[in-house]
Amino acid sequence: MSGLLAVFxxxxxxxxxxxxxYVILTFFLIVNGWVFSLIVxxxxxxxxxxxxxxxxxxxxxxxxxxLVLLFITPVLTMRLISEELRSGSIEALMTAPVSExxxxxxxxxxxxxxxxxxxxxxxxxxxxxGRSSEVDWGPIISxxxxxxxxxxxxxxxxIFASATTKSQIVAALISFAILILLWAIAxxxxxxxxxxxxxxxxYIDLMTHMSExxxxxxxxxxxxxxVTTSAxxxxxxxxxxxxxxWR
Amino acid sequence: xxxxxGLTRRYGEFTAVEGxxxxxxxxxxxxxxxxxxxxxxxxxxxxxxxxxPSSGRVTVNGHDLFHEPIKARREIGYLPETVALxxxxxxxxxxxxxxxxxxxxxxxARAAIPRTIDSCLLGDVSHQIISTLSKGYRQRVGLAAxxxxxxxxxxxxxxxxxxDPKQIIAxxxxxxxxxxxxxxxxxxxxxxxxxxxxxxxxxxDRGRLIAEGTPTELREQxxxxxxxxLTVKNATPDIVDILARLEGIESATERSENDQQIAELSPExxxxxxxxxxxxxxxxxRETVFRTAVEQGxxxxxxxxxxxxxxxxxxxxxxxxADTPADVQANMPAEPTTIETDSEEVAS
Numbered sequence: 394m395s396g397l398l399a400v401f402x403x404x405x406x407x408x409x410x411x412x413x414x415y416v417i418l419t420f421f422l423i424v425n426g427w428v429f430s431l432i433v434x435x436x437x438x439x440x441x442x443x444x445x446x447x448x449x450x451x452x453x454x455x456x457x458x459x460l461v462l463l464f465i466t467p468v469l470t471m472r473l474i475s476e477e478l479r480s481g482s483i484e485a486l487m488t489a490p491v492s493e494x495x496x497x498x499x500x501x502x503x504x505x506x507x508x509x510x511x512x513x514x515x516x517x518x519x520x521x522x523g524r525s526s527e528v529d530w531g532p533i534i535s536x537x538x539x540x541x542x543x544x545x546x547x548x549x550x551x552i553f554a555s556a557t558t559k560s561q562i563v564a565a566l567i568s569f570a571i572l573i574l575l576w577a578i579a580x581x582x583x584x585x586x587x588x589x590x591x592x593x594x595x596y597i598d599l600m601t602h603m604s605e606x607x608x609x610x611x612x613x614x615x616x617x618x619x620v621t622t623s624a625x626x627x628x629x630x631x632x633x634x635x636x637x638x639w640r
Numbered sequence: 641x642x643x644x645x646g647l648t649r650r651y652g653e654f655t656a657v658e659g660x661x662x663x664x665x666x667x668x669x670x671x672x673x674x675x676x677x678x679x680x681x682x683x684x685x686x687x688x689x690x691x692x693p694s695s696g697r698v699t700v701n702g703h704d705l706f707h708e709p710i711k712a713r714r715e716i717g718y719l720p721e722t723v724a725l726x727x728x729x730x731x732x733x734x735x736x737x738x739x740x741x742x743x744x745x746x747x748x749a750r751a752a753i754p755r756t757i758d759s760c761l762l763g764d765v766s767h768q769i770i771s772t773l774s775k776g777y778r779q780r781v782g783l784a785a786x787x788x789x790x791x792x793x794x795x796x797x798x799x800x801x802x803x804d805p806k807q808i809i810a811x812x813x814x815x816x817x818x819x820x821x822x823x824x825x826x827x828x829x830x831x832x833x834x835x836x837x838x839x840x841x842x843x844x845d846r847g848r849l850i851a852e853g854t855p856t857e858l859r860e861q862x863x864x865x866x867x868x869x870l871t872v873k874n875a876t877p878d879i880v881d882i883l884a885r886l887e888g889i890e891s892a893t894e895r896s897e898n899d900q901q902i903a904e905l906s907p908e909x910x911x912x913x914x915x916x917x918x919x920x921x922x923x924x925x926r927e928t929v930f931r932t933a934v935e936q937g938x939x940x941x942x943x944x945x946x947x948x949x950x951x952x953x954x955x956x957x958x959x960x961x962a963d964t965p966a967d968v969q970a971n972m973p974a975e976p977t978t979i980e981t982d983s984e985e986v987a988s
Contacts, residue, residue: 395740395741395743395744396740396741396743398740399737399738399740399741400741402737402740403726403729403737406729407726407728410728410729411728480724481720481722481724482724482725482726483724484685484690484718484720484722484724485718485720485723485724485725485782485785486741487689487690488688488689488690488713488716488718488720489713489738489741489742490710490711490713490714490741490742490743491710491741492709492710638690638691638692639692
C-alpha cells in the first residue's frame, strides 16, 4: 500500500514539475471557456429561442468536448510507463518491494487525479451562472460523474499503451488509436443489422452516455462499463509489465 | 545470505547465463568479474529479481525470489548498472520517495534520510534537482537510495563505470565502508577494483562460471613458482650463469623489453641488464641475490617480486585482455606486474 502511495505521490508531483501540465491546463481552459461563453451568449440572445438542456452542450454535446478528451488523455498518460522503460528507472522501481499492480495503480490514480484537477476550474462556470439564475445541480453532478467515468477509461487505455513501448510518442499514438476506437465504434451502428450487436453498440456508445449524463440521467450500467473497462486495461498493463521481464 | 542454484537465462535462442550456482555468506564481499558481455548484469538482475531466471532459483535470506518476491526484494539494496533517477526531483525528495517505496515508516525515513545523505556525502547537493547533478553525484544518489532502508544485502552493478578517477576513489571508499556492515556483491570488469574490495571472486565468461576463490587462491592457481625481476647496472657478462647457480633459483633468463617499455625507462635503466629469476616459494632468494650482487660489484637498480595478478588469472582463463581503466593505465609503469602496489596508490 505504501508502495502505491509512493508511486502516486511521485507521479502526481511529476505533472506539476513539467511545463506540459501547464500547457495542457491552459489549452483545456481556453477551449472550455470558449464553449461556455458560446452557450451563455446563445442563452442571452432573445432571438435564439433558448436551450431546453443547456448543460448537455457543455457536457459532451459539442465536438470540442471530445476533441479535448481524445487529445489530452493520451498526452497525460504517454509518459507514465514508457519513460521508465526508456530511461531504465524501471529497474530500480521493479526491484523495490512493490508489486506490478501497485505501480500501475499508483500511476493510474495520479493521472486520474491530474485529470480531475483539470476539470476543477470549470466549476467556476457554475458559480458564474449561479449569480444570475438558479442552478440545477442534478445534471451538473451527473455530468461530472460522466466526465470522471469516461476519463477513467481513457486514462486506463492510455497507461496500457504506455506500457507497450519505450517511446512516449508511440505510446500517445497507440492510446489515441484505442480511444478513437472506443469512442467511434458506435458510429458503425447504421451498418449493422444484427439486433444483438446493435444493442451492444448502443450500450457502449460514449456519445449517448455523455448526452444522458448531461440531462441528469445516471445509468449504473454505464458506470459498470467504465469500471470494468478500466480494470481490464489496468490488468493488461500490469501483465504487460510482468511480461517484459520474461522476454 | 544469497543462494543461487543453476541460474540460466535465455533470450530467445541466445543463452546469456548458463547454470551458474554460488552462495554468498553473511557479511561477505563477493566480486563478480568478467569481460563485457559475459553475463554479469544478467546474473545480477536475476539476483535482484528484475529478471526471472529461465531455470534455477535464488533465495535471499531464506526467501525464495520467485515465491516471496516482495520479502526477498526487501532484503536487497540494488544499484543498477545505469543509474536512472527521476531528473525532475530534488535529491532529498527522491530519497523520501524511495523510503516510502521501500515501505519505511515516516519516523524511520525521517531518521534514515539525513543519515544516508551524510554517509554518501550528498550534503552539498541534497536540495539540488537531480538532472543538474554530475554523473558521480548521481551514482552516489543511486547508492544512497540502495542503502536507505538498511538492507542486509547490497548489490552493486559496475558501480564505478563512467566516473572520473577522483569520483572512482570516492565511490570505492564509500563501498569499502558499506561493506563493513553488510553482505556485498559487486560486479565489475575492472581488476584493481576487485583486488581492493573483494574477499571472494567469481569469474564469469560467456555466461559460465569459470573460476571461484579468494584473489590469493586465484593468483596461486595461475602461477606455480614465484618470479623475481632484477635490473642491474655494471653487470658482468656471466651474470645469468652466476645467478642460475644460486641456492633456490630454478631458472634465470635475461629479459628484453619492447620498444615502448624502453622508451619509458631512464637512460641509466636502459643501459642496465634485466634478468628474470624463477624460484621455488620455499626459499626467499632476495638476500642471496643482494649479497652476490655486492660481491660481483653489480649495482642493483631494482629488485621486484612478481606476483601473478588477477589480471594474469583473468587473461589465462578467459583468453582476453582485461579492461584496465585509462586512468590506472596512465599511472602504471611499464611493468604490468606491479599492478597491486600501484593501484593501491591510485585508490588512496
